[in-house]
Amino acid sequence: MLEGPDFDRLWGIPGAGYAGKMLSMAAKKFGLKCKIFMGAKDIKRQRPNVEAIRKNGAEIVPVTTGSQTLVDAVSECMRYWVSNCDTTHMCVGSTVGPNIFIKICAWSTAQISRELILQVKEEFGKIPNKLKLINCVGGGSSAAGFWNEFMDTHAQFIGVEAGGPRNSKLHAAPLTNGSKIGILHGAAQYVIQDKEGQIGSTESISAGLDYPGISPLHCFLKDTKRARYTSASDEEALKAYKLVSKLENISPSLEPSHAFAEAIKLAPRLSSSEIIIVNSCGDSFKDKDIIKQKLGSYIR
Numbered sequence: 392m393l394e395g396p397d398f399d400r401l402w403g404i405p406g407a408g409y410a411g412k413m414l415s416m417a418a419k420k421f422g423l424k425c426k427i428f429m430g431a432k433d434i435k436r437q438r439p440n441v442e443a444i445r446k447n448g449a450e451i452v453p454v455t456t457g458s459q460t461l462v463d464a465v466s467e468c469m470r471y472w473v474s475n476c477d478t479t480h481m482c483v484g485s486t487v488g489p490n491i492f493i494k495i496c497a498w499s500t501a502q503i504s505r506e507l508i509l510q511v512k513e514e515f516g517k518i519p520n521k522l523k524l525i526n527c528v529g530g531g532s533s534a535a536g537f538w539n540e541f542m543d544t545h546a547q548f549i550g551v552e553a554g555g556p557r558n559s560k561l562h563a564a565p566l567t568n569g570s571k572i573g574i575l576h577g578a579a580q581y582v583i584q585d586k587e588g589q590i591g592s593t594e595s596i597s598a599g600l601d602y603p604g605i606s607p608l609h610c611f612l613k614d615t616k617r618a619r620y621t622s623a624s625d626e627e628a629l630k631a632y633k634l635v636s637k638l639e640n641i642s643p644s645l646e647p648s649h650a651f652a653e654a655i656k657l658a659p660r661l662s663s664s665e666i667i668i669v670n671s672c673g674d675s676f677k678d679k680d681i682i683k684q685k686l687g688s689y690i691r
């Protein structure tokens with residue numbers, strides 16, 4: 392990826408800032424220039440990751456168009472990249488965009504399930520009959536990675552989208568809320584849109600899930616009924632964050648807190664032979680300002 396004779400720059404796009412943090416670390420290690428395109432709203436609400444990106448020496452390009460979130464950052468980064476593609480490599484931190492970016496991202500994140508399937512077999516001696524794998528879904532990379540090695544097994548997949556604030560019509564849940572197929576960022580997918588096909592607004596407490604589209608991979612899993620998709624509201628995610636932080640000695644970020652919210656809803660209805668595994672795919676530190684503002688204190 393980094394060896395092309397003319398490559399001296401990497402450009403990337405995070406929502407919550409994790410992909411930017413990792414990309415800036417890679418750029419630092421290999422002595423490459425790095426620009427991170429991030430929505431101005433996300434720069435404000437994900438301050439700890441923004442500081443880490445800057446510490447690694449990368450330049451943050453604030454995107455002030457549209458909703459100033461991930462969707463606008465992806466558009467801006469793509470625009471910039473097509474004008475400079477001889478000397479730069481664009482790195483997309485989710486399974487979105489044109490086909491090759493989805494493949495690169497899904498292959499990389501599949502490492503999660505390569506390790507998980509070994510751990511499950513070691514723990515249970517086999518893949519348990521009623522195994523449920525729950526993951527939050529924004530663009531869909533961590534869910535794709537979490538499920539990949541279980542694709543040909545009987546494990547059930549549950550994807551949890553961002554339902555947005557309880558009393559708002561806005562959300563970031565195209566699969567759960569009946570959105571139609573449209574084109575976004577070079578791929579056909581279910582996407583939040585108006586009657587004319589213009590991309591619609593979204594809202595979520597979680598920067599990483601605040602995206603109007605969804606990977607075509609997940610559209611396929613929904614259409615073939617291989618996975619089930621649902622959503623959790625901002626309030627449910629916050630409540631789940633609070634409970635999990637208190638009881639489990641981990642502190643999930645607001646993205647996986649959506650997945651925990653579904654596990655909390657589902658668990659009381661299951662028998663003791665049914666196993667749930669939730670991917671706690673991010674740490675809450677990046678969300679400490681939001682959590683403090685909403686809950687009055689921050690537990691890590």
Ligand SMILES: Cc1ncc(COP(=O)(O)O)c(C=O)c1O
Nearest residue numbers: 407529530531532533599646673
């Ligand atoms: C911790 C965390 N989880 C989940 C996501 C959502 O992305 P994806 O749906 O691609 O896994 C993000 C995106 O920034 C994230 O930071």
